[in-house]
Amino acid sequence: MDLNFTKEQENFQIEVRSFLNENLEPQVVEKVKNGIPITKEDSEKWHQKLNEKGWLAGTWPKQYGGQEWDVVEKFIFEEECGSAGAPRIVPFGVGMLAPVLMKFGSQEQRDYWLPRMLTGEDWWCQGYSEPGSGSDLASLKTSAVRDGDNYIVNGQKTWTTFAQHANMIFCLVRTSNEGKPQEGISFILIDMNSPGIEVRPIITLDGSHEVNEIFFSDVKVPVQNLVGEENKGWTYAKYLLTHERTGNANVAVSKRKIQKLKKLANDAKKNEQPLSNDPMFASRLAQIEIDLQNLEITNLRTLASVENGEAPGAESSIIKILGSEIEQDIDNLTRKSLGKRAFVNEPDALSKGYNGAEVFPKAAAYASGKYFNHRKKSIYAGSNEIQKNIISKLMLNL
Amino acid sequence: MDFKPSPERQILFDTLKKYFENEYSLSDRNIAAHSDLGYSKKAWEAMRELGILESLIDPELDGFGGTALDISTVFEALGRGLVVEPFLEVGILAADVLSRGNDAQKSLVKKILENECLPILAHSETDTEYSKSFVETKLSVEADGSYKISGTKRMIKHASEATHFLVTCRNTGDASSEEGISIACIPTDREGIKIDSFATIDGGRVSDLTFTNVSISSEELVGELGMSYSIVSHAIDTGILAICSEALGIMERIKELTLEYLKTRKQFGVPIGKFQAIQHRMAQLLVEIEQARSSVINATIYFDDETEREKTISAAKFSIGKIGTLVAEESIQLHGGMGMTWEYDLGHYAKRLVLIDHEFGDEDFHLQKYISL
Numbered sequence: 001m002d003l004n005f006t007k008e009q010e011n012f013q014i015e016v017r018s019f020l021n022e023n024l025e026p027q028v029v030e031k032v033k034n035g036i037p038i039t040k041e042d043s044e045k046w047h048q049k050l051n052e053k054g055w056l057a058g059t060w061p062k063q064y065g066g067q068e069w070d071v072v073e074k075f076i077f078e079e080e081c082g083s084a085g086a087p088r089i090v091p092f093g094v095g096m097l098a099p100v101l102m103k104f105g106s107q108e109q110r111d112y113w114l115p116r117m118l119t120g121e122d123w124w125c126q127g128y129s130e131p132g133s134g135s136d137l138a139s140l141k142t143s144a145v146r147d148g149d150n151y152i153v154n155g156q157k158t159w160t161t162f163a164q165h166a167n168m169i170f171c172l173v174r175t176s177n178e179g180k181p182q183e184g185i186s187f188i189l190i191d192m193n194s195p196g197i198e199v200r201p202i203i204t205l206d207g208s209h210e211v212n213e214i215f216f217s218d219v220k221v222p223v224q225n226l227v228g229e230e231n232k233g234w235t236y237a238k239y240l241l242t243h244e245r246t247g248n249a250n251v252a253v254s255k256r257k258i259q260k261l262k263k264l265a266n267d268a269k270k271n272e273q274p275l276s277n278d279p280m281f282a283s284r285l286a287q288i289e290i291d292l293q294n295l296e297i298t299n300l301r302t303l304a305s306v307e308n309g310e311a312p313g314a315e316s317s318i319i320k321i322l323g324s325e326i327e328q329d330i331d332n333l334t335r336k337s338l339g340k341r342a343f344v345n346e347p348d349a350l351s352k353g354y355n356g357a358e359v360f361p362k363a364a365a366y367a368s369g370k371y372f373n374h375r376k377k378s379i380y381a382g383s384n385e386i387q388k389n390i391i392s393k394l395m396l397n398l
Numbered sequence: 399m400d401f402k403p404s405p406e407r408q409i410l411f412d413t414l415k416k417y418f419e420n421e422y423s424l425s426d427r428n429i430a431a432h433s434d435l436g437y438s439k440k441a442w443e444a445m446r447e448l449g450i451l452e453s454l455i456d457p458e459l460d461g462f463g464g465t466a467l468d469i470s471t472v473f474e475a476l477g478r479g480l481v482v483e484p485f486l487e488v489g490i491l492a493a494d495v496l497s498r499g500n501d502a503q504k505s506l507v508k509k510i511l512e513n514e515c516l517p518i519l520a521h522s523e524t525d526t527e528y529s530k531s532f533v534e535t536k537l538s539v540e541a542d543g544s545y546k547i548s549g550t551k552r553m554i555k556h557a558s559e560a561t562h563f564l565v566t567c568r569n570t571g572d573a574s575s576e577e578g579i580s581i582a583c584i585p586t587d588r589e590g591i592k593i594d595s596f597a598t599i600d601g602g603r604v605s606d607l608t609f610t611n612v613s614i615s616s617e618e619l620v621g622e623l624g625m626s627y628s629i630v631s632h633a634i635d636t637g638i639l640a641i642c643s644e645a646l647g648i649m650e651r652i653k654e655l656t657l658e659y660l661k662t663r664k665q666f667g668v669p670i671g672k673f674q675a676i677q678h679r680m681a682q683l684l685v686e687i688e689q690a691r692s693s694v695i696n697a698t699i700y701f702d703d704e705t706e707r708e709k710t711i712s713a714a715k716f717s718i719g720k721i722g723t724l725v726a727e728e729s730i731q732l733h734g735g736m737g738m739t740w741e742y743d744l745g746h747y748a749k750r751l752v753l754i755d756h757e758f759g760d761e762d763f764h765l766q767k768y769i770s771l
Contacts, residue, residue, distance in 0.1 A: 134734055136665035159735050204738050205745030206599070207432070211735075268526040270763075272573060275526050280762040332723075335752075339526035340553035342756045345599040357594035357606070368599040372749060375730045376738055383734060385675065 003300065005072070013076050020084040023049050027350075029085040033260060034363045035334075035370045036350050037208060038087050040165050044120055046087045051118050057094040061102070064114045071303045082252025090162065093117035093124035097170050100187070100236050104228035113189070127157040127171035127190070127214065128237070134159075135386050137172070138181040138234065142216060144173035144188060146223070151175075151188065153196075153219040159380070163199050163212035167192050176231050187233035189225040196220075204376075206369035208347065241382060242316055248323040248381065249299040254292050257330045261285065264337045264361060275337060284336075288329045295322045314394040317387035324377035324384060331371040334363065342368045401695065407471045410453060414472065417448060418479030424743050431482040431601025436556060442483040443513075450476075451511055454489040459497055459507045466701035469636065470643040470694060477647025480747055482601040484516070484556040490640050492517040494633040495564050495581060499620040503583055506562065517562035517583070520551040520607050521630060528759035530631050531576045535609065537567040545569075545614040547582060550606060557605040558595045560586050565609065569624055576627040581620040588612055600753040601746075635711050638758045639701060642694045642718045648751045649687045649725050655744050656680065656729045659736065676732065683728055686721045693717035709771045712764040719761030722751045 005013065028042050050056040051065075059074050060066025069077065081088075089095065094117050101110050116122045133140040142155025153173060163169070169190050176184030192199070196219040202211045228236055265276035265285070275281050302315045335342045341364040348354045349365035359365045378384045392398045403411065422441060430438035453472050455461025463472075469490065476485060488510055496503045496510075496517065509515045523534055535549025547567045557563070564583050571578030590612040595605040621629050660671030660680060670676055697714035700706040726748035730737035737744050755761060 129735070132664070134665065136667075139665075203740035205740055205749060207740065269524050270526050271529070272527075278762070280766065284762075336755075336760060336762075337526070339524075339528070339760075340522055340604075340756055341525040343553055343555075343598045343600065343604050343753060344596045346597055357596060359596070368749075368753070371752075372599070372745070375727065376735075378731060379734050379738065383731075388675075 005076070009072055009076060012073055013080065016077055016080040017084070019053060019055075020080060020086055023053075024084060024086055028087060030362075031350055032085040032087060033256070034350065034365065035257075035331075036347055036366045037210075040162075043087055043090055047089065047120055050089070051120070056089065056118055057098065060094075060098065060114070064102075064110065065118050071306045075300075075303055079252040082250065083256050085256065090123070092126050092162070092166075092170075093122060096126065096240050097124055097189075100170075100227060100240050103239065104187075104232075104236050108224070109189075109227065122168045123162070123166045125160050125163045125166035125169045125192075127160060127169045129159045130156055131158050131213075135383055137237075138185065140172055140174060140181075140185065142171065142173050144175050144186060144221065146175075147220075149223055150220045151223060151226070153188075153190065153216045153221055155216050157214040157216075158211075159202070160199075160212045160214050161210055163192070163214055164201065164209065169214070170227070172233050172237055175233075182234040184231055185233040185237070186230050187227040187236045188221055189227065190216075190219065190221050194219045194221070204373060206347075206366075206373045207345070208369070208373060248316075248320045249295060250323045250327055251292065251296045251299055254295075254323075254327050254330055257327070257334070258285075258289060258292065260363065261330060261334050261337060264334065264363060267361065268337060268339065281333075281337070284333055288326065288333060291322070291326050291329070295319075295326055298322065314391050317382075317390045317394075320381065321378075321384045321387050328371075328374055328377055331367075331374045335367050335371045338364050338367055345369050403467065403471060407467060410468075411471050411475050414448070414450070414475035415478055417445075418475065418481070422479045422481065424480060424746065427480060427482060428601070428740075428746060432597065434603070435559065436598070436601065436603035437483045441481075445481070445483060445485075446513060450485060451489045451493075454485070455493055455507060455511065456497065459493075459504060460511055466636075466639060466698045469640050470698045473640040473643035474647040474650075477644035477649075477750075478651050480648065480651075480743075480750060484518075484602075486637060486640050486644075487518050487556045488516055491519040491633050491637050492562075492564055494636050495519055495620055495629055496583070498629045498632075499583065500617070502617070503620055506583070515561040516556075516559060517564055518554060518557050518560040519566075519630075519633065520554050520557065520563045521566045521634070522552055522554070523550065525552055527574075528763040529574050530634050531579065531627055532574050533566045533568045533579050534573050535565065535567040537569040537580055537582070537614075539569065543616065545582070545616070545619075546611045547609050547614060548611055550608050552606050553604045554607055555598075555602050555604050557607060558593060558603055562586060563591070563607065564620065565612075566626070566630055571624075576631075578624045579627045579630060580623050581626045581629060582614045582618050583620050584612065584614060584618055598753075600749040634758055635701075635707060638711050638715050639694075639697055641754050641757055642697065642714045645718045645722050645751055645754050646687075646691055646694055648747050648754075649690060649722065652725055652729045652744065652747050652751070653683065653687060655747070656683070656732050659733055663734075663736075679728060679732065683725055686724060690717055690721045709768060712759075712768040712771065715759060716761045716764040716768060719755040719764065722754055723761075726751045 031038050047056055058067045058069040062068055130140050144151035144153045169192055171188055171190055172185050174184050175186040196217045198215040200213045201209050203209055266274050268275040270278045344364050346359050347366040349359040452461045453463035453468055456464040493507050496507050506515055537545050537547050562583055563586055564581055566581050568578040590610045592608040593605050595603045598604050661669050663670050693714040697710040700710040730748055736742055
């Protein structure tokens with residue numbers, strides 16, 4: 001067993017660290033570190049900086065502008081970004097659609113869509129869930145019917161993150177009702193500006209707007225926007241979901257959040273002592289820290305097996321369950337650590353133009369909001385119950 | 399043995415329940431709860447006319463209730479309705495304090511019922527100190543025998559529209575000492591008071607109040623100088639009983655919503671409530687909610703017993719804190735994405751339920767308190 005990085009990996013780590021140091025904007029880092037949502041503009045500016053360095057899509061092949069990072073380099077990059085408080089790279093294009101296009105798309109599709117992801121010309125969103133098809137995704141009903149050189153798409157998608165920013169969506173659609181539900185699904189790319197598309201916001205319980213409903217009525221989609229073969233979309237979707245779940249350990253982000261939580265607990269007083277000295281609080285915090293240390297190793301073990309050529313299978317489900325629950329535990333304890341201040345909900349308190357009373361500590365501006373918002377983590381990307389089904393089936397053979 | 403409420407209280411509960419179902423729309427409530435005022439004056443008026451305030455107040459002060467059972471019954475109904483109007487702050491905390499005061503202060507309770515005043519208790523200070531006796535706001539005695547107070551009160555709900563503040567302060571003793579605590583009842587337009595208010599996650603507004611050399615006359619003290627801890631303590635215990643009961647009403651409503659969802663939401667061709675993994679989680683919620691109810695009943699039974707009150711109150715607040723967060727998180731998870739939306743009722747109930755743990759001491763605080771008693 002050797003858990004050390006190689007000399008090259010260590011050098012890479014130093015390079016990432018100094019890049020982040022020089023290029024991150026302090027006010028954006030302040031928002032990230034205090035758990036406050038960043039704007040579309042903040043994301044786009046950061047994507048652009050990373051792209052100039054060639055790091056927006058580090059795992060991609062060099063021919064498409066990537067660095068061909070292996071799993072360890074990807075891990076180092078994400079760890080450093082997480083601990084520095086860098087904005088998360090919006091994953092729908094570079095992290096999710098791109099691997100599908102590279103594996104299943106046509107050369108023409110790769111040549112056209114991949115560069116546009118890097119330049120930011122396209123902002124992608126993901127059209128998977130439907131009102132009647134969440135955990136049972138394969139029952140989806142949005143239909144695409146061939147009509148000459150087009151598909152005509154009708155139906156509804158929901159929980160679509162950042163559809164309000166997106167100009168493109170990749171969708172699972174039904175092209176056949178023959179056989180098993182999984183066998184009639186296709187994967188297509190749709191221009192959000194097409195006539196017949198309507199986006200309606202879904203406001204979440206914390207009052208924020210991230211997700212949307214999308215209605216399609218007789219939307220024309222050129223047949224060249226079909227990815228791979230008709231009715232093979234389920235295979236591509238599963239491939240994509242595996243990619244979606246591997247990045248879910250969030251160890252560095254959780255570590256950073258624990259540091260922040262410790263600071264909050266040192267500054268707060270309970271029984272006229274620092275809250276961090278309170279045995280019950282200390283016990284809660286220590287348990288989370290231990291869980292996170294364990295996850296860090298569990299995650300590295302998964303990475304090592306991928307590095308050795310084993311494909312991530314149900315292990316990514318383990319990571320997804322643990323990563324989401326540990327982050328929720330931290331958000332829960334952060335809220336608790338603020339005491340009565342947890343009533344406050346002023347997510348704009350760090351933005352320009354906020355003219356309300358100063359929120360102190362700053363993390364209180366959205367700590368409860370964040371806690372409630374992050375309940376989504378055990379629901380999205382395949383709910384944790386679905387992950388347990390996968391583990392039961394693939395690892396336990398039950 | 400009979401745990402059923404008396405017929406009168408059952409009628410009161412049913413009347414309120416029906417009223418909230420038919421007249422107190424949750425979407426209107428949400429708009430008002432997150433407005434600059436933090437509640438609806440119209441709804442406040444309408445509910446006052448129902449006699450809700452009177453049911454919280456002793457007959458001696460023109461009410462027709464005020465016992466622990468009355469309070470528990472009414473607040474469970476208020477919880478079901480997710481009522482954001484200031485019944486806790488005015489009808490319980492302020493009224494309970496003022497009822498121990500002089501005649502002028504007692505008459506303020508009657509004025510509450512006549513809608514002529516809106517007094518608010520300004521007690522809590524440091525965000526994470528939950529001890530009832532924690533008071534650093536300083537009361538100093540001037541040469542002419544009058545008083546001045548200086549200090550900061552934090553996260554005071556519904557303070558921005560108040561007509562009077564009931565400010566706890568101390569002239570002697572350490573920050574957590576029960577001795578040396580006084581309460582001053584002053585109009586909110588008194589010179590030297592600054593109000594900073596904030597929007598909240600669960601509805602209503604909260605404020606930080608800064609008092610800088612605010613003048614007080616001796617007639618404005620509620621109780622004797624330095625001897626008012628027991629008044630504050632009783633008011634807060636009553637407040638805890640009220641919000642624990644509120645939490646019960648919320649949990650019962652969450653249980654109904656979740657059960658309905660499990661029966662109607664279909665995935666894989668069947669209602670998701672048919673899956674055993676889901677059934678067991680829902681069954682566990684039911685078990686926990688029954689325990690929560692028992693903790694509140696226990697606190698109600700012993701409420702007027704001076705030796706047992708604090709212990710059973712802490713036991714109830716601990717149980718509600720622990721179970722409330724579990725119920726909120728599990729019910730959201732069982733709903734999936736639907737539980738995350740503003741448009742659907744569940745999330746609003748869940749937010750209030752979790753934030754109840756941040757009022758008057760959280761589960762950790764009350765567990766430690768229970769151990770110490």
